[in-house]
Amino acid sequence: MATPAALDAQNASVPRGRLPDARWTALEIAFWLIPIACFFLLPNYRVLASQILITALFAVSLDLILGYAGIVSLGHAAFFGIGGYTAGLLAVHGWHEPISGLVAAAAVATLAGYLVSFLVVRGGDLTRLMVTLGIGLMLWEAANKASSITGGVDGLSGVTIDPILGLWKFDIGGRTAFIYAFVVVFIVFLLIRRLVNSPFGLSLRGIREGGKRMPAIGAPVPRRLRTIFTIGAAVAGIAGALLAQTTQFVGIDTLGFPRSAELLIMLVLGGTGRLYGGLVGAAIFMVAQDYLSGINPVYWQLWIGLFLVVIVLFARGGILGGLDKVRARFSGRKATR
């Protein structure tokens, strides 16, 4: 994950004599035009496209804590599920307004993330891994056993959502759902983008690269980690709520370990610690899943496993990391490893 090469590669894309700044590049603008183009050109895939957008946001939320702060989490789906169930339960019990439901889900996930962050910041990698895994499993088990509230393994159905702002009704073709998901994902992404380019975001990278040295320059490491973990949980909660509202259903698998593992895979596939890695990874993963698991679900698991092994052994940095290396080579500067 946190190789100095990744940072070098990032810096390599900045022209000399200019500090890295948060200006929008043409590439970024082009990237965000892709989903809009999909909306108009591939109307039959709007449902898949909105799920990709939501998953991409979820992946970015993991990138905040893993890619930027270096906390390995195996239970990030817990917050996704909390957000989903909050939004879903509100809608089932009579609160059908979508935007306030989204805010409520974010609030609950934030609170949960804040509480968990105290446990996670303690200890080394292995303890963090186990604690996040354990909390994820606990929530799954709780949702499974409390089937009178959550619907158990059958999932929570009967989620009805009012038209957005009283104007746009959710339709079968997924038109409203797509626009809603796109707008929310984009706004949250803007905030995250601002955050990681702020001094706070830079201090997180400092912690990732050298956690022992950061206190020496006055950075309160545990507090920074708690903050970003809470923010990551909040964003995951928003993503979960979006999925619940747009699909009008909450499955128990939103809380499960496989969901956390898949998320990790997407992020690593795209490249960690670079904001767009999660977006690219989620898009490629979900399109591949849609295509390959249609052929045979067993093969899909084999491919994904093989793929992970190959990525770890030969292609650390993921797709975007690989592209950066290629670009660095073409611009005459050898990419350092």
Add this chain to the structure above:
Amino acid sequence: MIGNIVGVLFDGVAYGSLLFIIAVGLSVTLGLMNFVNLAHGAFAMLGGYVCVMMMTRLGVPFLAALPAAFISAAVVGVVLERTLYQRLYRATHLDQVLFSIGIVFMSIAITTYFFGASQQPVTLPAYLRGQVHFLGIDFGVYRSFLIVVVAALTVALQYIIERTRFGSQVRASVDNATAAAGLGINVNRVFALTFALGSGLAGLGGGLGIDVLGLDPTFPLKYMVYFLLVVSVGGTGTIKGPLFAALILGVFDVAGKYYLPQVGGFVIYALMVILLIAFPAGLYGPRV
């Protein structure tokens, strides 16, 4: 009532000793190579399937199939260690986690492809079935057999680690691999041998555990947490740490499922989080 408690304790100890025999190899991998191997359960599954296939397809008796489970898991373990695992000893924990999740997914897919997704049946030999009536309480013969086997293995392991030359090389490498290499210990060979031993024990545990844990392609994922828990609670570098942790875990899990069935697996996960918070470095020893 007393009989009930003794019965639960007994089942819990049998369950815990199985967990121990599977997870002890993981504790060595983690202590020795500092490698977070989530795929350890895949070796146990391999042992289990070797056992079942030898019994059902070749008609080998149960007790003769167990050594085969040990050997096949150990061989696959050493091959994987030399070809893949050893490349990642210096990698970050994230890379190791991803790599071993990849191995888990592949093992699940391959097993499903060859043997189907259903539970594998096992017929224990007649002399291991049934109950023994002792002091007014029924004890399962197979579970008693398990406890005896694991107790014998634990003594043997303790002897190997504490008294033999190989054992002292292992301990030296766990403490400080660089210094051990400087003293002329072939650390790579120690790594490979311990990895083989650990995988072999997992395979043996997988074979022994078919009757208790069940066996289907999702085995490595289903029990991953339990193995990791044994190791992270028990600490690394000792035999008694993981043993103690495995027994606690076994008893609590069985008791939780027996007395509080509506809560299910919740007890064990809650226990895990509490223990990890209270003892971030494991019950024994400062190392994790």
